[in-house]
């Protein structure tokens with residue numbers, strides 16, 4: 001087994017990652033890096049984190065063998081890592097608990113976040129309520145419309161939701177706006193980024209907090225199935241649930257890692273959010289990574305049925321895993337994801353998030369051509385309650 | 400000597416401070432870019448900072464974001480910005496032009512080609528807002544043989560160590576960001592800025608300018624007592640925003656002239 005210890009001290013994953021921010025943020029980022037590196041190795045911090053994950057989040061999340069689904073496909077066995085059963089309904093809470101604990105130790109009374117689908121916003125509002133912190137969530141006005149239920153949930157939890165009207169009015173613009181807030185209020189504010197993107201140390205830190213997912217799988221899979229999976233699959237927006245489940249498996253070279261991006265209306269249509277599959281390297285949101293951009297280096301608008309995958313960049317560690325070939329990346333269209341969504345509802349009694357449905361759809365594509373004793377492990381990153389309106393609308397139903 | 404250093408030297412002899420207006424190339428239109436630059440010079444500008452439009456200007460407030468959006472709506476590219484500088488040079492070989500922007504459009508063009516085209520166009524300095532020192536050094540290595548300066552930002556939160564590092568890398572001038580926040584904010588504290596500039600000047604080898612949040616003659620006048628240059632950005636962009644396309648250069652020229660007079664009043 002090869003040792004994997006990315007990133008380097010400056011936050012580089014090969015040519016990717018780094019700290020591409022204006023001077024006004026450097027001091028805040030240096031301070032965050034120092035504090036995180038200190039608590040990363042602090043047994044007291046890690047003990048409290050483990051306690052919170054167990055008693056507040058509800059970990060470990062189970063792995064479920066989707067027997068009926070596997071049977072119907074007639075090939076590989078599909079197992080689901082049930083992050084949808086976490087408190088607040090997605091993997092996002094793993095990270096917000098960790099960052100909120102850090103914010104408390106740094107004496108910050110105010111937390112801010114960006115959100116796309118609203119899951120990270122809800123997870124941030126949740127921990128802010130739990131720790132008695134002020135919370136402001138930036139959300140593209142287009143997403144505010146698409147994810148009205150989550151907006152209300154955040155408000156119930158005491159957060160202020162600020163609709164962002166600039167640019168494409170989606171996740172990337174919410175991130176820009178949150179950064180601007182941070183620059184202005186850096187003394188008392190902690191910025192809880194929701195995915196493995198942003199400047200160093202965020203990609204590493206968010207990955208570390210989510211890595212519990214893969215660590216659990218390493219133990220659970222042999223218990224359940226007698227061995228590790230052949231393939232681990234996860235959807236990739238910014239890439240936090242994917243890095244969470246991939247990280248422990250990177251040294252296990254016989255396990256294929258597969259990231260599934262949003263293919264929207266098809267990669268050829270241009271209406272998608274598949275940065276790794278169809279993008280080119282560039283610099284956005286504080287790091288170098290694959291981006292969807294035009295010939296002049298302007299970031300282009302993305303499309304996906306799932307707001308959580310609707311992002312033109314991707315975490316820099318995925319860019320590195322792609323270039324080195326350690327992970328493969330594919331795209332699944334809106335229609336394929338919807339089909340997987342409906343199939344899981346009816347065959348297993350589980351309503352998955354549209355984001356997670358992308359990973360599931362890829363597993364369903366691969367399973368029939370594989371042997372019955374082979375195993376596909378899908379990170380079911382979230383539950384689909386938030387997506388009721390979107391799915392109903394697609395079927396011509398007004399709720 | 401670079402055009403920027405020559406400009407500052409001449410100003411120092413005249414005991415005057417540099418007035419540096421900023422606007423985004425292509426706002427209100429590409430067609431008005433050179434006329435706006437010329438009007439700025441006529442109004443009393445000593446050096447022009449020309450913004451490269453970008454879709455995700457993370458360090459800018461709403462005013463300059465909108466300027467970028469207006470330029471991008473017309474499809475203005477980095478290549479167009481460089482062409483505009485070339486055209487400006489046909490009528491003005493004295494006024495330095497500094498390009499200010501974000502890394503991605505430059506990386507997309509390629510650093511080598513960018514440096515070459517800057518030299519051809521007559522660009523005098525480059526400020527990449529989101530480049531960390533290592534990346535800036537790599538770009539600087541391509542710019543300095545072409546006699547193009549590398550301009551850097553310092554902020555109220557910059558540590559002594561950071562100030563030293565940036566001061567050692569800076570050529571042309573250093574741009575001190577006068578407040579915590581994005582461009583266009585207006586909570587400037589003159590006494591604090593004076594203290595910070597003194598701290599920077601203690602280690603800097605080049606002149607130190609100040610910007611972000613300078614919106615009126617009085618602030619410009621007060622700050623020109625402590626800094627070598629005054630950068631005015633959002634206020635100019637607002638003037639462009641509220642003028643008709645054809646009137647924008649004249650309106651900007653008049654505004655700059657007011658700043659100029661305020662700055663020179665105590666001379």
Ligand SMILES: Cc1ncc(COP(=O)(O)O)c(C=O)c1O
Nearest residue numbers: 119237238239240241308355382
């Ligand atoms: C359930 C779920 N899965 C996945 C994602 C995508 O984020 P990431 O790629 O960081 O896991 C989101 C984002 O909102 C989400 O809500």
